Amino acid sequence: MASSPWRLSVAPMMDWTDRHCRYFHRLLSRHALLYTEMVTTGALIHGDVARHLRFNAEEQPVALQLGGSEPADLAHCAKLGEQWGYEEINLNCGCPSERVQRGAFGRSSWPTASRPWSMW
Numbered sequence: 001m002a003s004s005p006w007r008l009s010v011a012p013m014m015d016w017t018d019r020h021c022r023y024f025h026r027l028l029s030r031h032a033l034l035y036t037e038m039v040t041t042g043a044l045i046h047g048d049v050a051r052h053l054r055f056n057a058e059e060q061p062v063a064l065q066l067g068g069s070e071p072a073d074l075a076h077c078a079k080l081g082e083q084w085g086y087e088e089i090n091l092n093c094g095c096p097s098e099r100v101q102r103g104a105f106g107r108s109s110w111p112t113a114s115r116p117w118s119m120w
């Protein structure tokens, strides 16, 4: 597996790493991979896609973090992320937050460790 080209990343943080925060982070460094907040598949499938996915080109490289438990939904949303120009799609596989666990997505909802890979 190739090693990551990024020496510095700013972790995905719900309610923090929105596009305004990322723009600010980008002013601090041209050499960091920035992450979105976790965006749920439900928010993209049933909500306002542009509101969740738009970002300023100045923010790049940006990774879109997805949260969900249905492989087909995750695959659909990963394609949306690709179409919107994200540098990377990241799956939330292990966030320990209560909100994630209550929402039954992430690692806690998967019956087997292989679940994330079943969508590819």
Ligand SMILES: Cc1cc2nc3c(=O)[nH]c(=O)nc-3n(C[C@H](O)[C@H](O)[C@H](O)COP(=O)(O)O)c2cc1C
Pocket: 011, 012, 013, 014, 015, 016, 037, 038, 065, 092, 095
């Ligand atoms: C306010 C807050 C929100 C977070 N939101 C997410 C998230 O949306 N997705 C995720 O994978 N991790 C989330 N995390 C976890 C962080 O990305 C990071 O992995 C965690 O803070 C561990 O890093 P540390 O050991 O340096 O604290 C969040 C953490 C904090 C403090």
